[in-house]
Amino acid sequence: MTPTASKRPLQLNDQGQLRHFLSIDGLPRELLTEILDTADSFLEVGARAVKKVPLLRGKTVCNVFFENSTRTRTTFELAAQRLSADVITLNVSTSSASKGESLLDTLRNLEAMAADMFVVRHGDSGAAHFIAEHVCPDVAIINGGDGRHAHxxxxxxxxxxxxxxxxxxxxxxxxxxxxxxxxxxxxxxxxxxxxxxxxxxxxxxxxxxxxxxxxxxxxxxxxxxxxxxxxxxxxxxxxxxxxxxxxxxxxxxxxxxxxxxxxxxxxxxxxxxxxxxxxxxxxxxxxxxxxxxxxxxxxILNQVTYGIAIRMAVMSMAMSGQNTQRQLNLEAGEQN
Amino acid sequence: MTPTASKRPLQLNDQGQLRHFLSIDGLPRELLTEILDTADSFLEVGARAVKKVPLLRGKTVCNVFFENSTRTRTTFELAAQRLSADVITLNVSTSSASKGESLLDTLRNLEAMAADMFVVRHGDSGAAHFIAEHVCPDVAIINGGDGRHAHxxxxxxxxxxxxxxxxxxxxxxxxxxxxxxxxxxxxxxxxxxxxxxxxxxxxxxxxxxxxxxxxxxxxxxxxxxxxxxxxxxxxxxxxxxxxxxxxxxxxxxxxxxxxxxxxxxxxxxxxxxxxxxxxxxxxxxxxxxxxxxxxxxxxILNQVTYGIAIRMAVMSMAMSGQNTQRQLNLEAGEQN
Amino acid sequence: MTPTASKRPLQLNDQGQLRHFLSIDGLPRELLTEILDTADSFLEVGARAVKKVPLLRGKTVCNVFFENSTRTRTTFELAAQRLSADVITLNVSTSSASKGESLLDTLRNLEAMAADMFVVRHGDSGAAHFIAEHVCPDVAIINGGDGRHAHxxxxxxxxxxxxxxxxxxxxxxxxxxxxxxxxxxxxxxxxxxxxxxxxxxxxxxxxxxxxxxxxxxxxxxxxxxxxxxxxxxxxxxxxxxxxxxxxxxxxxxxxxxxxxxxxxxxxxxxxxxxxxxxxxxxxxxxxxxxxxxxxxxxxILNQVTYGIAIRMAVMSMAMSGQNTQRQLNLEAGEQN
CATH class of the missing domain: 3.40.50.1370 (Aspartate/ornithine carbamoyltransferase)
Structure with missing residues (x-):
């Protein structure tokens, strides 16, 4: 991992909006600030009597955990629920003989089930990037921690x-x-x-x-x-x-x-x-x-509270960025 | 455990309404009758084509099970779903070395995630009381069974x-x-x-x-x-x-x-x-x-049916009692 | 299992509509075609921005898996969510000594919790039939795979x-x-x-x-x-x-x-x-x-996509067939 290598084309759509959230590396300050501002607005949601916003209503979020983490899984599940998404959690053993193949085939199967977003936790550095680049570019990938690389x-x-x-x-x-x-x-x-x-x-x-x-x-x-x-x-x-x-x-x-x-x-x-x-x-x-x-x-406990808001922010922004890109692709197709 | 010791201040709010449900011990007959009456009304919900009421919509219920019980977990999950709550289930191992600490830190973390209610199942007598008294007094605690003490x-x-x-x-x-x-x-x-x-x-x-x-x-x-x-x-x-x-x-x-x-x-x-x-x-x-x-x-099977209704009753009553107490605290604060 | 034995009385209601989905054996071509046509219409739902229809809103679907299968469980969970049902998943060990009894008592308990549908996966051939015939005839039973018999x-x-x-x-x-x-x-x-x-x-x-x-x-x-x-x-x-x-x-x-x-x-x-x-x-x-x-x-990946649509189709059709039968039974009761 070199901190100077730009990940811009992969994480962002053609308008420079977030479409995956894989790494802080390569993201401009304006985008990081937008994430913080969005999370600030969601902190207010957590304090409301009805803690839900309909931003991901009818969307399917799959938590795909190749590495066990109750705490991270719980925060992403709560964030997805408060965005009104449907949530499926899969604990995938990485102990099988054909790890790489299983990873690919598992995710392609989930993609075929019309999942809109994968929250991926994996023990190998770069797993989330690999998935976004080679497996499911049209599904929003959120990195829930990959090896020693990024969280x-x-x-x-x-x-x-x-x-x-x-x-x-x-x-x-x-x-x-x-x-x-x-x-x-x-x-x-x-x-x-x-x-x-x-x-x-x-x-x-x-x-x-x-x-x-x-x-x-x-x-x-x-x-x-x-x-x-x-x-x-x-x-x-x-x-x-x-x-x-x-x-x-x-x-x-x-x-x-x-x-x-x-x-x-x-x-x-x-x-x-x-x-x-x-x-x-x-x-x-x-x-x-x-x-x-x-x-x-x-x-330390404030961090936990803010963690839900940050996860809501990147999930809603990445979903929005994917939708925009899909629209851009459609328009580009019509002009050709 | 002495059956005569009053738990009134802990389980009830300043108006004498349920805000936790920890033990039958110390609850007045009127309140027990109110629980039964409320459950009676929910039995009708279970028989409807659409088995949901919106009483806990946008609320987060965490099932925190320190002791495994598929049956009890299922009934609380169903009750929460029929009250329209979001539900998170955590199976927490009690086998870790620092049990007490883990219990406290785990629950404080969940509280920081803006959970509104914990359904707690624990092998130690008094665990639910301890949590309501020392850990998360503003989160409604429902005792799902603690040691030999109470269910x-x-x-x-x-x-x-x-x-x-x-x-x-x-x-x-x-x-x-x-x-x-x-x-x-x-x-x-x-x-x-x-x-x-x-x-x-x-x-x-x-x-x-x-x-x-x-x-x-x-x-x-x-x-x-x-x-x-x-x-x-x-x-x-x-x-x-x-x-x-x-x-x-x-x-x-x-x-x-x-x-x-x-x-x-x-x-x-x-x-x-x-x-x-x-x-x-x-x-x-x-x-x-x-x-x-x-x-x-x-x-015996009727008991199972009634169990869902009872759980819906205490969950909705405790949530309501917490809300009222929060309002009372706010008003008291304004007068000072 | 003899392929010619008719299962018609068990899977169908008095109007010949699906009320369980246990086996393809004995179902007329018209009904199979109706399942395919219904699934075709749900394929469009999977492609929508909001992937939900309210057909099973307020209904409780229990996935009862006596045999582990992440893949099948996930597809049924997704299908149920997209039909707006509440979903409970139970992994039931079959390793207990009194298997048959546990199966009966487990399901009768779930029935008493007012479940509307069981998706059953079991290692023994005929398990789904047995449940539909002897245990819970008024709960829609969907066979998620039973032994060597049927899927x-x-x-x-x-x-x-x-x-x-x-x-x-x-x-x-x-x-x-x-x-x-x-x-x-x-x-x-x-x-x-x-x-x-x-x-x-x-x-x-x-x-x-x-x-x-x-x-x-x-x-x-x-x-x-x-x-x-x-x-x-x-x-x-x-x-x-x-x-x-x-x-x-x-x-x-x-x-x-x-x-x-x-x-x-x-x-x-x-x-x-x-x-x-x-x-x-x-x-x-x-x-x-x-x-x-x-x-x-x-x-192969298209099959996965179609699998969600098929599951949505049989779940919604069986629920509708159960509702119709309940209505028919009520009317018959009134005439006597």
Missing amino acids: PTQGMLDMLTIRRHKGDFSQLSVAIVGDILHSRVARSNMLALKALGCPDIRVIAPKTLLPVCVEQYGVRVFTDLAEGLRDVDVVIMLRLQKERMAGGLLPSEGEFYRLYGLTQQRLLLAKPDAIVMHPGPINRGVEIESAVADGVQSV | PTQGMLDMLTIRRHKGDFSQLSVAIVGDILHSRVARSNMLALKALGCPDIRVIAPKTLLPVCVEQYGVRVFTDLAEGLRDVDVVIMLRLQKERMAGGLLPSEGEFYRLYGLTQQRLLLAKPDAIVMHPGPINRGVEIESAVADGVQSV | PTQGMLDMLTIRRHKGDFSQLSVAIVGDILHSRVARSNMLALKALGCPDIRVIAPKTLLPVCVEQYGVRVFTDLAEGLRDVDVVIMLRLQKERMAGGLLPSEGEFYRLYGLTQQRLLLAKPDAIVMHPGPINRGVEIESAVADGVQSV
Whole structure:
């Protein structure tokens, strides 16, 4: 994955509108801002007595999960329901011998059932791109997380969280702390912060958990937590995948917490009104102290609320972009 | 659990309306009667060509099952659908190391997704109370069964069954037969029958399957089935949990059936028009003879039908009670 | 199973309309044609922006799967959603000791919950008939596949595929290739083709994979693929159940493919405009060459699209037939 490679032709229709949502990479700032603005309007829907809008009425959304994730599945199901779509969820085992073939044939079958949108979660990087490019270009593909590559709806809900609590990105210092190497959230966040004009993006991690050439994302690298946290406005903690311990990349949970865990003491190094974020589920006492997770600076549960609104935003925008493209194709066909 | 401890402040709003449904314990007779009356009106909905009412339209109901139960889950899903709610079902494993924490964080996350109601099924007694008190007081909590403590919707559907088939509780003799010790249904039924004014409640079980101090519920205890069944109007059979055998509390299925199984012969001891109830699923030939389960005095399948109506009743009443409380809080805020 | 035994009284109401859909066996040609015509009209619904019709609004459809099948379950769920029904899906394990009893009690319970339709998938031949006859005659039963007996919606979607691509059945030669013995699809197809007037039905298989007396279906039997394919208009490939290898009925996948696999070379023996069908999921390189499955003569993905329409057709027709019968019963009751 190179962060400079443009994905524009694939994610956007001929009028530059979203038609898939695969990656933050290559999306212009205006489009990211449009997603945030749209999500803001949906936040109001979630607070209403009747939490539904008819934007996807009569549309079929298929959640196709090649990797299990109850939390992500639930948020997409709720978002689809609140847009009045019909939802089908498929948990597809990737353990079968002929994985690639099964992926293709499964999705082509769903496409033939007249599905309008696939929310795809897959363990392989680039799976969502592959599907949008080679399998079902006319079905709106939403990336619900693919391998180490991207988790763009999580990235955008983090941006919405920052904008609603801190306002203008051009004045902010943001630190991302933890296992950068294996985190699709970190990648999506670095790209989004850059695109939205954040001038000071910091990543804080032990050397073993940093990707090579992470500086190409336009970030500053810190291996010392205290140094990296100094005067930041936003702290984004990453979830520690406990299975990394076995791989020898980390000595122990206790050791990690001692060096990189976010405690109340250490949070004092950030600005007094700094916010603390985490994609969840949190490991209390491993990457974050309970007092911080539940404290006044934590916006972790707000992120969950914003996550529904962001998913509603990209789903409705991508569906609209597909419809527009279909119309454009029809008109082009008539002129020939 | 003490049956006299009042739960009033927790389950009811400031106007005394239901806002959670956690336990029959502490609910006044008027409220239980209101639940039965409301369920009666929903029974008519189940018989209509279009089986839906819009009372929960645009509301999100989360079935959060920490303990697997296809039957209970299905009835709550159907009830929610017929109230026009959006439904999300989560099967949450309780096998994780940090159970308590996971319970809290899971529910706070769902609350942040703007869920309006949780139907909670949990293996620990008091789990539903704990959630309503400490976790999500503004989300309507419906207890779908917690440990040995309570299964209040089952209790109320049993009351609806009795009222529809036998009328006035003040003239009735009701016998509850079987494993009283481990049965949340038995507890809910004893409380409900007492509150509704039933003068003669009997429990029939071997000594090893009776809770200590069961007399505090205001019931008469029998260890002899024939003696206990004499002239009753209603026989409520309990399901025998076969895993109790291993624990040495019971000699064998055959032995239990010989002493406590409800046969046609024994049913002759009850009043000629006595009804036979069972919460299901039945173990034919273990606690009940097939000829009785399928016989003219059996109302076991009616109970299933009434169960949907009861669930619709408590769900719609609790949602309404939460809305009223929210309004009261707003008005109180304006006056300060 | 004898193909000549009439199922008319069971599947049809007093006016000869469909009220269950259990088997193609015994259904008159007019009714099969009505199913195809109705499905044709629903194909238009799948192509609309809002893919819903209100025919089953407020009705409860229970998918009761005693045998796992993600693909069939998904198509029935989508079909029910597009008819605006409420859908409940139950995966019922058949591994319990008391299978028969569990089947009866499970379904009687669902019936008591006021379900309007059961889509039943079961491993035992005749399960759907048994339920319609002995358990829930007033609930519309749709057979989603029962043992080796029948898979009538698959049979009808195959007929819709042939009619849309080849037109009039009375001029066609159709070859069914592969494991005829274990295939419920093959049985349903032979019956449907016969009823619809197809004059030349061929089955092509090794002797070990042919049922005894297969000629009674009015088909011609070939053990040589080349001979059987000559000049056919339609080739229906069957899925090879790999577990048959272990049973000694087949030497090996490679051997099967060498003798009965459909390659581009062999397809040249059929008419130049012959279509290739397969119920899916396909085993590429086992029963069919990838170039054929993805080639211009393949209509395999069209079959998937038509499958939704067929399921919508039989579901709406059976529901309508049940409603009519209920009305007829009411009127008969009033006259007595």
